[in-house]
Amino acid sequence: MTSDIEWRVSDGLVPYPEALAEMEARAAAVRAGTANELVWMLEHPPLFTAGTSADPAELFNPLDFPVFEAGRGGRYTYHGPGQRVGYLVLDLEKRGKDIRCFVHSLEGWMIAALGELGVEARREPGRIGIWTGTGSEEAKIGAIGVRVRRWVTMHGFSINVAPDLSHFGGIVPCGIAEYGVTSLERLGLEASINPLDEALNRSFPAFLNSLRDISQVA
Template sequence: MRSIDGIEWRVSDGLIPYPQALADMEERAAAVREGTAPERVWLLEHQPLFTAGTSADPAELFNPQGFPVFDAGRGGRYTYHGPGQRVGYLTLDLAARGRDIRCFVHALEGWVIDALAALGVSAHRSPGRIGIWTGEGAAEAKIGAIGVRVKRWVTLHGFSINIAPDLTHFGGIVPCGIATHGVTSLAALGLAADMAALDRALEAALPVFLSRLGRSAPLLAEA
């Protein structure tokens, strides 16, 4: 772990159990809110699993392989996480960064798009469809998902980017409720599936992401 612009930058090796990550996020969010811990960006991977957002429709969960399903508490519908997918959990204090949730989500999308561009992927937002997309027309597919929760102006959850996951696993759900388009990955696009390279691209694009939020990082409360 290290600090970038006052934000803890944490990259975890191995596969982190989802309940452990969720509990850790909640604990850190409470500490950030109280001013006793710094904001954090946490990059990790999970075992194969599905998470259900607050708008999840049980009809969109098939799960033939019997993967665990967790209530995430974030917005959105069903999402898959698994090996080969970079997950980023953000614990940021929006009370010190403009108190604008729409701005935060838009900036988060832009951060993922910028990082993918550094790896040679032309990605974009798609009006009316949540997530990060690549390709056009019939070839358009989702390469990244966005799902956040904001609790008393502190953010939880974040994004996922498909590096080289088993894309057949997405067949266990209707990803984010969108049945008309498929999912893709860096590997499926024929690009080098390098998690470390993506992490470096995310780190390089972090200052621009933060500047889009419009405020400097808060100071920790004095002990």
């Protein structure tokens, strides 16, 4: 693990407003040079977040979960217990100022970690998120939504380990109605957060290396 990046794992369920406030404060501190970058692994209680492209017609919410304006890109996303959420507060000013590269690398990190757990995950052209399966079994297993302010990233990704998949029925996840969602548990794999965290940790250096570190350029 890179020594100047804090890797934080929170126990229990972190309220969304608390996480959002922490991210925003940390991003400002990173930009000011008064705090280290952060990778934060956590779980939330059941809730929906609305991205900047969210369409109210895609929110049904029969269980009346709280809905939060996230400020990130994208549409509606569900978070809840059994889903690993990863928030990244990273300084792209020293990593090439390339948002597309950042998102592509983030996808690659998720795919690599899932591959370690036996999931053949992939990108799909024209669709947001990380996908697995084919034909009628094709489904999303991971979501991505990021925000970049003054070249510091916020928000990040989620991977479904063993959430209540019926909760996704309260929205059109990320605006894609044609396909379902899946999880490690649904795929018959170990439905525990720890092995995923370990896989993410192991593949994190490769993710960082895929970003352009301009401090290393003469």
